[in-house]
Amino acid sequence: MSHSPTSERKMRSSIAAHESWANTHDRSARTAPARRALEAKFLEQADGDPVRAEHLRKAHYAxxxxxxxxxxxxxxxxxxxxxxxxxxxxxxAGGAA
Known part of the structure; x- marks a missing residue:
């Protein structure tokens, strides 16, 4: 199998991503595991303190x-x-004409 140029791979990936999201009926449910993982990451960094975790989250987004x-x-x-x-x-160019 020959290797495609990077731009073609990117285009195929983009097409696949758009088709995947077009076939997703509940986008919120699809992304829920990632949101939970990110919140868990902040909570872990804050040693379980939800107030500190919220500040870490705000700092991340800032x-x-x-x-x-x-x-x-x-x-x-x-x-x-x-x-x-x-x-x-x-x-x-205008001055030379």
């Missing part, structure tokens, strides 16, 4: 939100740089 905000900022900055470069190229 950390994710921070990373997301940083990523969006970097993407916005990269887009601004690319737009400025495009504008400069257009200006240079």
């Amino acid at each position: 950390r994710l939100a921070l990373k997301s905000a940083q990523s969006r900022r970097r993407a916005k900055e990269a887009t601004a740089i690319a737009d400025a470069a495009d504008a400069e190229m257009s200006e240079l």
Whole structure:
């Protein structure tokens, strides 16, 4: 069997995931074990203290939100740089014509 390029594997995986979720009637029930496992992880880290576990959970999601905000900022900055470069190229091309 020959190996497919990564992009084709990703596309096949994406198709399979969409079909799987399309055939899932109770999405909440399907994801319940993962949610329970994550909550158990926080509770274990907190040595069984539910209040500490809740703070660990909030810290986890705040950390994710921070990373997301940083990523969006970097993407916005990269887009601004690319737009400025495009504008400069257009200006240079227009001046030479």
